[in-house]
Amino acid sequence: MSYGKSSWTPWPASCEVWQRIHADYCGPFLNSYYALVIVDSYSRWPEVIITDSPNAKFTHRALRKIFSREGIPDVLVTDNGTHFTEKNFNDWLKHIGCRHLYTAPRHPQSNGLAENFVRTLKSAIASMSPQNFDELERCVDNFLLQYRNAEHTSTRESPAKLFKSRILRKHLMSTTSDVHYYRGNDYRPSIGIILQRMGNRMVKILDIEDNSVHNRHLDQVRINEVGRSDYDYNDSATNPDFVDNSEISLDDTDGNDITESVRRSQRLASKPRYHYKYARRHSTCGGCGD
Template structure:
């Protein structure tokens, strides 16, 4: 270990670099991810050389910013303000709906064949079912977001809309930067299976400079994502484990006391009754003999059914 990071031997460094470079996420993001888990002398220089010598990375390199952007105010919490935009049509024939949480930088990506309000709302329904409704949605003045259907949806959920000026996508910079990143990732990863999922996972797991070194997942979910690099990093004991075990034990004691639970012991060959659930959903009790047991799960040989059935001890 070196400064709480795993020191990688020379024999494994090539494989680690390939893992860091899987989605061609760029020099800064590869370094940020590496600093979370691993170290060896000269790792930064090797990451730089890897990206510089990658043809896909060079062809998709970002153009310099031409004007200074006016930043949005930072929200006070996660999922308070989200930014939306469409990217495409792309080379796969799809147009992607991009969503970014302004506080955590957590992204969502949805593939579409159209840019209709109906498609956008279908994906927002999926998202809001999991995370709840934001206070504000920021988008451009595109017809899907200006439609009566979209505006009515937002009003019904208590969501306010803010529109960026026409023909000035930089005003919606939160999502515009990710759209640019997404397009470059498409150029670098085109042809790979499940590249969208891999790009999303990598982005969510990588420390973000605007988040003071935390990843979008840490800010959004309150925890780090378990990545391939985490496999080389020894797990640290959680200080809350003992308290959780105490609560779990207390709950078990309460359940056993109030539900008449007791210890049941069986051995191979014991004759037992077990519940048989027929297609008519009527339960009947049959007799059989135990042929195997694994904890609270037992296997019973039933002469009537001419089969071995698996049951919980309570069944």
């Protein structure tokens, strides 16, 4: 007697995290290793443990460690493999208050949540091609970090967001580290006297606070007053950097008119020169709007 295919009936939706979990084994990987897969039905949060002996004793030990971190679920759904049907394992589940449900034999669709993740895990491991156990574990760990942070198609949220209420930090997030604010120095402008022009834009300045001599660019100088200073400064015996203490005319160093004519080619000499701040004013007169 045969029956037609029944309509697809999903598992009841879980109301909270870790209420119902689905478990399954997959493998082998590298011809000798298997993976115990556990998926939370509410958040789709996965757990994967690699072993070379997929028996009931290992299953008991692995679930005990996971339950110690996440708590005991209400329901555990598995297939009918011997690693899930062993008497001592089921006695332990009954003792801790976890209801154990089995799917129909030879009907993996009944445990579709775990089966779908198994297919994704196998594809990820195959794409990374591990060569030994250490590489296999590293591949699984890297995959889990990415998977837990990715948005799931059924929940429209990432497993980490639903299960941990946060996003797991990844190495890509190091580019958005905490912003550090640095205070500037407490330097204040010093009062000095221009002693000598060193070039088109360089001057030698005497600091009247400590009688030190410095070379500075005119962009670093703010001229308050032009003329001869009455300050009595020492000679070169006190200031070894001092070169010339003769009177220097500063008439051509007015802060508003500190501009030097730039050597121009004959081809451009006849063209008007414009002030760099005011594009429509000639640099020669500074005021016409022609």
